[in-house]
Amino acid sequence: MNRINPQKLQLSKWTATRPENREKHFLVTELYRDDEGTVLEVELQAVLSRRNQRLPWQNLQDESHWSMGWK
Template sequence: MNRISPKALLHSKWTKTTVVNKERHFVVTEIEFNEDKKIIRAVIQAVINHAEYEIDWRELKDGNLWLIGWQ
């Protein structure tokens, strides 16, 4: 399980463990918080083609799906 600080999530780098469409490396480009300082929206961008995807940021905690940094 990856440990994530919501405050440090913006601009963090991630590697997806399974490659889809040659997209493996990603950067978190947008984070939106509600009034309780909880994340309500997260957007990642593929490094290879700049495609953006809205994801549930909690998925990044799953070490079987995501690795911290570019590997």
């Protein structure tokens, strides 16, 4: 399991372990927080297509789907 500090996810790089539509490399472009400042979700942008997807930041801890950095 990837150990992640959600406060430091902005502009971090991620690699999909099972790429779809040739989208393998992603960049965190936005952090979505609640009223208390707790990070709830992140927005990932595919480097190849510039497509955005929003997901709970905890999903990035799943090593079967995501790995830190661009590989």
